[in-house]
Amino acid sequence: MNRKRISFRLSIYILSTTIVVISAIVLLNYNYTKRMLMQHIEESAINQSELIINRIARQIITAQEITRNVANQSLYYLKHNDLEFFLKNVLEANQILNSIHVDMKPEFSGGKLQLSYSAHKDSSTILCSDTGNKWIFKQYPDIYSYLEKNPNGFWTDPYSCEYTGKGLVISYIFPVKLPGTNHIAGNVSGEIAMEYINQIVSGIKIGEEGASFVINKSGLFLTHPVNEWIMKKNLFELSEKILPKNIDEIQKMIKEEKRGSGFAYPEMFNYRKSWFYFAPMPFINWTIIILIPDKELFNDLWLVFREIVFVSLLGVLLIFTIFIFIFRHTLKPLVQITQDIQDFIFEGRKDSVKNEIITLIESLEEMQARHGQFIQEQNQSKKDRRRFEKDMKSAKEIQLNIIPSGYPAFPDRDEIDLYAVLKPAQIIGGDLYDYFFIDKDHLLFAIGDISGKGIPASLFMAVAHTLIKSNADVLSSKHIVEQLNKKLIVRNTNQHFLTIFMGILDIKNGILDYCNAAHNYPYILRANGSIESLDETHGLPVGIYPNKLYNSSTAVLRTGDTILLYTDGVIDCRDENDNTYGQQRFEENLQNLNNLSCFKMVTKIENSLRLFKGTSEQADDISLMALQYKAGKQ
Incomplete structure (x- = not known):
């Protein structure tokens, strides 16, 4: 491969890239289409399940209402010896039962040991009979x-009705109560054939x-x-060959009357992969399950996918042919120049090679004599850097000497x-504070924060610090x-600006006069544990507009109150995952600073x-100042 011409190698590289890109697009499109198709399938399954559920629910509710009405009127018709007539009319009017x-x-049975009366359909005839005590629910x-x-x-579970001989049935049983009381005199059961339910379910095509x-x-x-x-x-209880391994989760969802879906390998489809959806049925604690073979779901998608892959392969071959043609004609001058350089340097002592890059590399090896000079320049660069780092260290010491330090202040x-x-x-920064x-x-x-970092910001900080004291x-x-x-603008050749919070505290009475020029709002930690924010700002950062006028506000510090000032490097501090420390986290930490000295707070x-920062590098300058008013303590 290394000995091939550059036109061929470039064609291979671009072809490989094209294949990767096209494959990714095709795969993404396939997955997206599959997701959309699954969403459509699930919506369709939901609609079909709701259709089945609604049809069954209508019959269930109707049977319940009929049974309840019969129970409420049974004593009346029994008393007037019209119970048989009443039950026949009810069955004639309601085909569902x-x-x-x-x-x-x-x-309450009119002198009998027990009255058990039944009316049931036999073909087109309604038969009524007194069953004595034969009618007993074994369940x-x-x-x-x-x-x-x-x-x-x-509702009962399905059972085989021995009396009516109608196969599997379900019954809704409702108590007959004495009028105006909760005393149970008997019961009425309305019976529905499971064959009827099965016809409803199988009557909807899936x-x-x-x-x-x-x-x-x-x-x-x-x-x-x-x-x-x-x-x-x-x-x-079906085998793992049919059901997925998460059958316990599905069983739990069904018992909790939840909806869900998944894949199985049903025996009725010869163990082919199939998609299923289940949903609970109201009133009767049943679950409807819809099952569709996977091949039926995605057959059209696979056909389209194969066509796309076939067309993509043809496109790749066409692109490769075109690139070979273009590169050979475009790189023809490079081939000629490479051949001329080889003939000039090696004077025909070396056979020509097909790879132009290798030929150029071998020719450029003649320039190794310049390597010594490069090493000398690199060593000089290291010396210059050490000198620069030494100067920066001195600048840092000078900067730290400008601002006050030590504790107590x-x-x-x-x-x-x-x-x-x-x-x-x-090494040096653009934050400042003074007191x-x-x-x-x-x-x-x-306390203030100068735009930018490094040497220009530190010089601007030194000027600002001097001007604060002089004014x-x-x-x-x-x-x-x-x-x-006013005076910073005259000296602001680098277009820096400064956000600053300045306060003047009257030690005798705790009155604080302050001006906030677009700086972060300080917090007052009251001695009683409450926290207040001095959330007033009085103008733009200094150093931008000349003759800018500023306002000020006042606050009162009481004995034991602490004012906490900071720069935005605190709340903008970031961890390894690029999450910021944030204002909310900062305020939450302030809740734990009560009754501490300023040194311990900071x-x-x-x-x-x-x-919080962990191993991530500090991105911005950080400054903190805590001032506690302790008037009255001598």
């Missing part, structure tokens, strides 16, 4: 105790080969295309506790900020930032 059974306790030998627990009636069936909560098949499975096989002043830190993102007494009763403190001749924060703005915030 297969039979109706009335069972009365002895004390519920103590039927009246069960009705006491279910006063609103209940695709070309699909099927639907009904199970109860225990997984027993109540309807199924294979009649031998009905009431004999259980869905939850004012050992001879018991009225206040103050501590501040500055951590540049680079000093204008006179014996007024403390000026300020602190009045007890007005806004006046000092206005003078700072140190605790620093530790929190360090733990």
Whole structure:
């Protein structure tokens, strides 16, 4: 491959890239189409299941209402000896019911030990008979105790009706109560043939080969295309060859009457992969399941996919042929130049090669003599860098000497506790802070953030720091900020600007006069544990517009209150996943700083930032200042 001409190699590279891109597009399109198709299939399955559920639910609700009405009127018709007439009329008017059974306790059976009266359909004839005590639900030998627990009636599981001989049936049983009381005199059961339910389920076509069936909560098949499975096989007991391994989760969802879908390998489809969807049926604790072969679902998609792959392969071959033709004609001058260079350097002592790049490399090896000069220049560059790092270290020491440091800040002043830190993102930075007494009763403190980083920002910081001290001749924060703005603009050749918060605290009474020029809002941590934000701003950053006027506000610090100032490097601190520390996290941490000294407050915030940042590099300068007012403590 390395000995091939560059035109051929480029064609191979571009062809490989084209194949990867086309394959990715085809695959993405296939997956997207498959997802859309599955969504459409699931929506269709939901609609079909709802259709089956609604049809069955209508019959279930109708049977319930009929049974309840019969129960409410049975005593009346029994008293007037018209019960047979009444039951025949009910069955004639309601085709859904297969039979109706009335069972009365002895004390309400007209002198009989027990009255059990039945009306059922036999072909086109309705037969009525007094069954004596023959009509007993084997599933519920103590039927009246069960009705006491279910006063609103209940549906039985499917059973074989020995009396009517109608095969599998289900019954809705409702108590007959004495008028105006909750005393049960008997019960009425309305019977529906499961064959009727099976006709409803099988009457809705599910695709070309699909099927639907009904199970109860225990997984027993109540309807199924294979009649031998009905009431004999259980869905939850089928082999792993048929059902997926997460059958326990599906069983749990069915018992909790939830909806779901998945894939299985049903025996009725010769163990072919098939998609299924299940949904609960109201009133009766059944579940409808729809089953569609996977091949039927995605057959059209596979046909389209194969056509796309075939067309893509033809396109790739065509592209390869075109690239070979184009590159050979485009790179013909390069081939000629390479041959000329080889003939010039090696004077015909070397056979020509097909790879132009190898030929050029061999020719350029003659330039190795310049390597020594490159090494010398590299060594000189290292010396220059060491000199630069030394200068930067000196600049950092100078910058740190400009701002005040040490703790306590004012050992001879018991009225206040103050501590501040500055951590540049680079060797030197653009954050600043300062604090000093204008006179014996007024403390000026300020914190600021200069746009940019590095040497220009640090120089601008030094100028700003000097101007703050030189203009602190009045007890007005806004006046000092206005003078700072005017004089910075004159010296602002690099178009920097400075956000700054400046405060002047009257030590005697705790009144704070402050001016905020677009800086982060400080927080006051009250001695009682509450936290307040000084969320007023009084103008744009300084150093942008000349003659800009600023406003100021006042706040009152009481004994034990602490004001906390910071730069945006705190809230913009990022961890290894590029998540920011954020204002909310910062405010939550402030809740834990009550009753601490300023040194411990700042140190605790620093530790929190360090733990959050982890191994990620610091992206911005970080400055923190805490000032606690302790008036009255001598």
